[in-house]
Amino acid sequence: MLSKIFEKKTNTGKILIVDDEPGMVMVVSKFLKHNGYEVITAQDGVECISKSESELPDLILLDNVMPNMDGQTALVKLRASNKTKDIPVIMVTALSDEKNIASAQKGGAVEYVVKPFDYTVLLEKIAKVLKSKRNVS
Amino acid sequence: METMTTEQTQVLADKKLIKVLLVEDDENDSRLAKRILANCSRPVKFVIESVGTISEAVEYVGSREYDVVLLDLGLPDSGGIETVQKVSEANPHVSIVALTGLDDEQAGLLAIQNGATDYLTKSMQLDNLLVRTVLYALERKQAEEKVKRAAHEWRTTFDSISDMISIHDKEHKIVRVNMTLARFFKKEPKELIGKRCCELFHNTEQPRQNCPHSQTLKTRKPGSLEFYEPYLGIHVAVSTSPVFDDEGEVTGSVHLIKNITERKLAEEKLIKANEKLEEYNKLKDEFVSTASHELRTPLSIIMGAIKLVLDEIPGKIVPEQREILSEAMENAQRLSNTVSSLLNISRIESGKMDWKAEPVDICKLISDTVSNCKTLAREKDISLDYEADQRSIDILVDPDKTKQVLINLISNSLKFTPKGGWVKVSCTEQDGEILVSVEDCGVGIAQEDMPKLFDKFTQFGRKAGPGEKGTGLGLAISKKIVELAKGRIWAESEPGKGSKFTFTIPKT
Numbered sequence: 001m002l003s004k005i006f007e008k009k010t011n012t013g014k015i016l017i018v019d020d021e022p023g024m025v026m027v028v029s030k031f032l033k034h035n036g037y038e039v040i041t042a043q044d045g046v047e048c049i050s051k052s053e054s055e056l057p058d059l060i061l062l063d064n065v066m067p068n069m070d071g072q073t074a075l076v077k078l079r080a081s082n083k084t085k086d087i088p089v090i091m092v093t094a095l096s097d098e099k100n101i102a103s104a105q106k107g108g109a110v111e112y113v114v115k116p117f118d119y120t121v122l123l124e125k126i127a128k129v130l131k132s133k134r135n136v137s
Numbered sequence: 138m139e140t141m142t143t144e145q146t147q148v149l150a151d152k153k154l155i156k157v158l159l160v161e162d163d164e165n166d167s168r169l170a171k172r173i174l175a176n177c178s179r180p181v182k183f184v185i186e187s188v189g190t191i192s193e194a195v196e197y198v199g200s201r202e203y204d205v206v207l208l209d210l211g212l213p214d215s216g217g218i219e220t221v222q223k224v225s226e227a228n229p230h231v232s233i234v235a236l237t238g239l240d241d242e243q244a245g246l247l248a249i250q251n252g253a254t255d256y257l258t259k260s261m262q263l264d265n266l267l268v269r270t271v272l273y274a275l276e277r278k279q280a281e282e283k284v285k286r287a288a289h290e291w292r293t294t295f296d297s298i299s300d301m302i303s304i305h306d307k308e309h310k311i312v313r314v315n316m317t318l319a320r321f322f323k324k325e326p327k328e329l330i331g332k333r334c335c336e337l338f339h340n341t342e343q344p345r346q347n348c349p350h351s352q353t354l355k356t357r358k359p360g361s362l363e364f365y366e367p368y369l370g371i372h373v374a375v376s377t378s379p380v381f382d383d384e385g386e387v388t389g390s391v392h393l394i395k396n397i398t399e400r401k402l403a404e405e406k407l408i409k410a411n412e413k414l415e416e417y418n419k420l421k422d423e424f425v426s427t428a429s430h431e432l433r434t435p436l437s438i439i440m441g442a443i444k445l446v447l448d449e450i451p452g453k454i455v456p457e458q459r460e461i462l463s464e465a466m467e468n469a470q471r472l473s474n475t476v477s478s479l480l481n482i483s484r485i486e487s488g489k490m491d492w493k494a495e496p497v498d499i500c501k502l503i504s505d506t507v508s509n510c511k512t513l514a515r516e517k518d519i520s521l522d523y524e525a526d527q528r529s530i531d532i533l534v535d536p537d538k539t540k541q542v543l544i545n546l547i548s549n550s551l552k553f554t555p556k557g558g559w560v561k562v563s564c565t566e567q568d569g570e571i572l573v574s575v576e577d578c579g580v581g582i583a584q585e586d587m588p589k590l591f592d593k594f595t596q597f598g599r600k601a602g603p604g605e606k607g608t609g610l611g612l613a614i615s616k617k618i619v620e621l622a623k624g625r626i627w628a629e630s631e632p633g634k635g636s637k638f639t640f641t642i643p644k645t
Contacts, residue, residue: 021434021438023435023438023442024434024437024438024441027437027438027441027442027445028441030445030450030451031441031445031450034450065430094429094430094432094433094434095426095429095430096429096477096480097484097489097490099489114433115433115434115436115437116433116436116437116439116440116441116469116473117437119441119444
């Protein structure tokens with residue numbers, strides 16, 4: 001019982017899911033919520049920026065291909081703004097080639113996952129990133 | 138007919154040998170001439186043959202070698218110019234000295250106009266005059282022949298140059314053209330002489346602004362220009378060189394005109410082909426991007442949705458529901474693997490895959506990979522083991538791609554090995570290479586299937602019913618990866634007994 005409470009405590013955090021696919025958003029939200037995270041969502045790069053600035057999530061799950069503004073561009077803008085530059089970003093991409101991954105990392109993404117990903121692995125990565133963020137602060 | 142040249146005769150003796158044919162019907166005159174020539178004081182020796190008629194003369198000149206022909210114009214069977222012409226025809230290269238009657242200057246001059254090199258009237262035939270005339274005539278003839286040969290050589294060279302050449306004077310008028318140019322304009326060279334270059338090449342009255350001939354005339358320096366001439370319908374590269382007279386004044390220029398139409402066309406073709414290639418490359422990249430996204434996104438959602446239910450997050454499920462959903466999950470995974478394989482092979486073939494080497498303990502990499510595959514092996518009741526003759530070997534490899542190859546080989550072995558069988562992975566170091574082998578006791582590969590083993594989309598032993606199917610790309614991808622690492626991959630097999638796949642990675 002106690003361990004469950006502690007587990008929940010360390011898993012707490014606000015995660016912003018940025019994806020224009022409603023199916024993706026639904027599935028990932030359910031996983032995250034089940035694991036104790038608070039979830040907010042955005043449909044494209046523009047909404048991503050505005051919600052990041054207003055809600056200040058602990059982590060952003062950023063898809064790449066979206067209308068209006070894609071993930072790479074949003075990432076650059078996030079890093080450029082003082083308000084949002086310290087929010088860790090995990091990039092979600094369908095392209096597994098090195099060039100895309102390298103540019104995501106250069107853009108400032110702290111991690112990346114390639115679709116279709118193992119959801120367990122995703123949860124592990126999220127936990128790792130949040131833990132190291134907490135340790136830093 | 139080659140006459141003995143001055144140089145050749147000088148080499149022979151201190152006396153120069155000169156072969157003379159004396160054509161004279163008068164006995165006295167003949168004897169006199171012979172005596173004069175025999176007694177000459179110069180360092181020459183005249184070798185004289187004599188005949189009395191023109192027909193004999195023609196026969197001798199045509200069949201034997203002489204340096205000089207002393208020709209009496211008044212012969213019994215011929216006279217005057219005819220005599221000279223006949224001998225000249227028989228051999229155009231021999232020097233003819235005409236002997237005319239007393240004081241017949243006119244006949245002598247006429248003889249020269251018709252092919253004789255010199256003449257002597259009978260009153261002039263004193264000792265030294267005869268000898269001197271003969272020698273002088275010989276020299277003159279030889280000099281003429283030299284000039285003729287040189288001119289012929291020059292002319293041949295000029296005409297044989299495959300580019301067009303024209304020589305123009307200060308008024309831009311053509312002074313000379315070579316055969317290549319004449320042929321291009323389908324005219325005889327003499328028809329083109331006097332035409333101005335702007336007339337001939339551009340069909341205009343005045344030379345153009347950038348006419349290289351005008352430039353060269355002005356600057357006294359070579360000029361050049363490349364352009365398309367619509368009047369002739371060709372691309373040309375023109376270079377002009379100034380021609381100077383003795384006072385250093387420019388009197389005209391030599392034009393070298395290269396027809397570069399073909400070259401230009403080939404260049405244009407190449408540029409267009411390159412542009413097309415760039416376009417196709419871009420299209421291909423866009424296609425791969427789109428395909429990646431459109432295939433992988435729905436797959437992601439499907440697999441996530443199924444996993445949610447299997448993990449019982451919305452609520453508990455019964456075993457039959459689990460069975461059904463597991464089947465769905467497996468196939469979603471299979472679809473995902475196929476997409477990955479296709480995208481992989483597409484990337485490799487575009488040359489977009491890199492081998493990113495880092496320091497890795499290859500033994501550990503292999504043992505970790507093998508451990509990850511043990512679950513799958515256990516499901517099929519196959520024992521999967523790793524044997525190494527060393528605890529650790531550090532080399533530079535791309536870990537992800539090496540794993541990919543290993544997993545491909547292991548999963549192939551598991552696919553084709555029956556229940557209760559075994560698969561053995563081993564690793565050794567040999568001759569500066571790392572050898573990794575995956576051996577099984579499965580169905581093996583037929584000899585006739587061996588050559589096509591690593592080809593794309595080829596599969597052997599594909600069975601109906603339960604069991605994994607595949608895209609037939611696994612080994613092709615593995616081969617490309619190993620080749621990228623500058624290694625080799627091959628298979629040994631015996632049908633019914635088993636197979637052993639080995640790949641090498643160079644240590645350096």
